[in-house]
Amino acid sequence: MRFARLSARRIVILAAGFLLQSFALAVLLPGAARADGYPEPGQIGFQEAATPIAREIVFFHNWILLPIIVAISLFVAGLLLYVIFRFNEKVNPTSAPTTHHSGLEVAWTVTPVMILVVIAIPSFRLLTHQLTMPPADITMKATGKQWYWTYTYPKDQGGGFEFDSEMIQPADLKPGDIRQLSVDNEAVVPVGKIVHVQVTAADVIHSFAIPSFGIRIDAVPGRMNETWFKAEREGIYYGQCSKLCGKAHSDMPIAIRVVSEENYAAWLVEASKKFALKDTAPVHFAANDAPAGKRQ
């Protein structure tokens, strides 16, 4: 039958494409060189890890999940090809009357369960590492607003100020700026220190995410979420609001500048003057304090 021949050929092409894609991913992903702290055009795979948690995430994906899914893809593609060539109408005109095979049914139930158990162990270990917060050296607050972030540094750690961090509009980009990622005021943290980030929002739900730090946490109005990171290298690390939050959702990047401890101390002094609060009240850690209608 013409129809049957055509669809068999199409399945072979699909299976071959599937195979090729699995191989390409397995070969390219772990070895690809990439920029530090931001994504590059055409990049495949994760950004370079800049925290221990991000390193663990990359390892979990590249060396546990990816090999397992490549093996499963190859196995399923092999089965498909075998069935197509061995049991097509021409080669095998009379099909076998078998409808049940208990051993096979037990095997295809138990094997996936075992695979899930193998994945679950490192997965839960990673979750535990992410959610067990070590004591903070620095605490800061990030408040998501339509459509920018406000960073607050508490007074008892040399801060007592807050500032808005807005994306640099495409027309104002200078050489070295990254389109849709560079901001006017980066949040600054010291290298090698445990930083707790309290995350909330003033209007709608946003999400505070930095791929190279391996963090992503929802910013919910009226609720205080908390995450942590320990940046291992100096540099600027970028993220984006990762919850659809309105028309300029794409225009509220996150930029964290990681500096040496001395430079951080110097920045605190400088920023205290630059962003001095008008009233002397301590910085309040409460939601819903956005200036209304700041950006329409």
Ligand SMILES: [Cu+2]
């Ligand atoms: Cu947002």
